[in-house]
Amino acid sequence: MNISQIYILVSIVTLAVIAFLVFVLKKGKEKRLTPLAALAFGFVVAGILFGDDRLIGYSLMGIGVLLAVVDIFRQQRKAI
Numbered sequence: 001m002n003i004s005q006i007y008i009l010v011s012i013v014t015l016a017v018i019a020f021l022v023f024v025l026k027k028g029k030e031k032r033l034t035p036l037a038a039l040a041f042g043f044v045v046a047g048i049l050f051g052d053d054r055l056i057g058y059s060l061m062g063i064g065v066l067l068a069v070v071d072i073f074r075q076q077r078k079a080i
Contacts, residue, residue, distance in 0.1 A: 004051065011048050040067035
């Protein structure tokens with residue numbers, strides 16, 4: 001395994017642990033993942049999986065982060 005594959009593996013394991021903590025160990029009020037947040041998560045994971053080609057990988061991750069930020073602003077505006 002080369003160093004980039006190790007980084008990808010560490011990223012996937014980290015995302016899996018975060019997903020486990022969010023979905024399995026949630027306490028209190030149940031919060032569902034919005035469709036836009038799920039789409040953002042999918043783009044980030046796709047960016048990690050297609051990380052061999054930097055242009056595609058970074059583009060997909062950027063789209064995912066942008067969608068996540070849009071979802072955060074929409075959720076905060078809805079709460080006010």
